[in-house]
Amino acid sequence: MASIARRPDGTYRPRYRDADGKEHARHFKRKVDAQRWLDEVTASVVTGTYVDPKAGRVTLSAFYATWAARQVWAPGTELAMGLAVRSATFTDVELRLLRRSHVEYWVKQMTAAGLAPGTVHTRVQNVRAVLRGAVRDRVIATDPSDGVALPRRRRREHAMGIPTPHQVGALLASADERFTTFIAVCAFGGLRLGEAAALQVGDVDFLRRRVVVSRQVQRGPNGTAELRAPKHGSERTVVAPDRLLTLIAGHVERHLTADGPGRWLFPTPTGTPPHQNTVGHQWRKALSAAGLTGLRLHDLRHFFASGLIASGCDVVTVQRALGHASATTTLNTYGHLWPDADDRTRAATDGLMSAALDDPADSLRTGRP
Structure with a gap:
């Protein structure tokens, strides 16, 4: 009425x-x-876009406190969301008074402080999720962060670091003996740090020559190591080469004393799976010993993916090996590594030239038709 x-x-x-x-x-x-x-x-x-004019009289921080309590998040996501909201320069501004200019000023401040473009994008996207939650809850009518310009990120193909086979070999030769197999599992199985850290002896099927990825180690809210399902539900079975299985078998024989399939493959002295800080320390030691800089342990996963692509594996095969949620994720990450139409045309033309020119040359040289 x-x-x-x-x-x-x-x-x-x-x-x-x-x-x-x-x-x-x-x-x-x-x-x-x-x-x-x-x-x-x-x-x-x-x-259906009506919003009570008085509903927006709540600050971003106050709304986030109630909204976050209803979300189902992994510990890492919870930490990232909290960090993003706390870093915003408008946490104490009522949502009804929040303007695009507030978000633009925050982005400008982060950029001026030297934060990487990827970090700025992540923080803005996290706060944007909160603001869109406020829109869905009819607290505000529109999302004031829509259309805010963000700093340009490097193209994925330029930002991605892919170790060479020589560098991976140097790391394997220089790392502590107990850490060598960890590096190999990441480089030749494509496992993420947390997935490799959570491996148990029973996850390695030596008979069928495969490794089952069914859990990961994540940092909990208090910095403790917690076991979780793999990222984005990416439970999978990784086909393992014989030499990797031999390396794992030798690692089990030399370094594991307990019996049973539930033994952690890379246990700490206290018998727990390694924390990411522990793995990071070992990785930095291996890099230093190999005389390398600028590589992340996650780059071994890129090394694995690039090897599959170079060997002619299709998108779905690479997706399943890496445990991506969809082929779109695989293409968005590694699409630049697949040969394009020009590459295929060039290879086909080279084959035609070889068939047309090499055979006659051989006939002239040998004197046989």
Whole structure:
């Protein structure tokens, strides 16, 4: 129900009741302005975009506290979301007063502070998830972060570090003996750090020559190591080469004393799977011993993927080997490594030239037709 009444002082008072029966009203000097406001409210009710004007009187930090409590997140996601919201320069601004300029100023500050473009993108996307949650909860009508310009990131093919076979060989030769097999599992099995850290002896099927990835180690809220399902539900079976299995078997024989398939493949002195900080320390030692810099342990996963692609594996095969949620993820990450139409045309033409030119040359040289 909506109406416009003229008050004794000559102003116009439009009013309406929302879905909860609560009355809202404003005052205008002109009836045309009152009607325009009432029409806008009516349109928002009809289209389902209506928001109670008083609902946005909550700050970003206060809304996040209640919204986050309802989300189902892995510990790493919870930490990242909390960090992003705390870093925002408008946490104490009421959502109804939040403008695009607030977000733009925050982005400018992060960029000026020297944060990497990827970090800026991640933080903005995390805060944007909160703001979109506020839109869905009808706390605000629109997301003020929409359309905010973010710093340009390097093209994936330029930003991605892929170790050479020589570098991987140097790491394997220089790392501590106990850490050598960890490096090999990441380089020749494509496992993420947390997935390799969570491997048990029973996950390695020596008979069928495969490794089962069914869990990962993640850093918990208090910095502790916690076991979780693999990222994005990427449980999978990795086909293992014989030499990798031989390396794992030797590692088990030399370094594991306990019996049973539930033994951790890379246990700490206390018998627990290694924390990412422990792995990071071992990785830095291996890099230093090999005389290498600028490589991350995750780059071994890129090394594995690039090897599969160079060997002619299709997108689905690479997707399954890496445990990506979809082939789209694989293409977005490694699409630049697949040969394009020009490469295939060049290779085909080279084959035609070889067939046409090499054989006659051989005939002239040997004197045989």
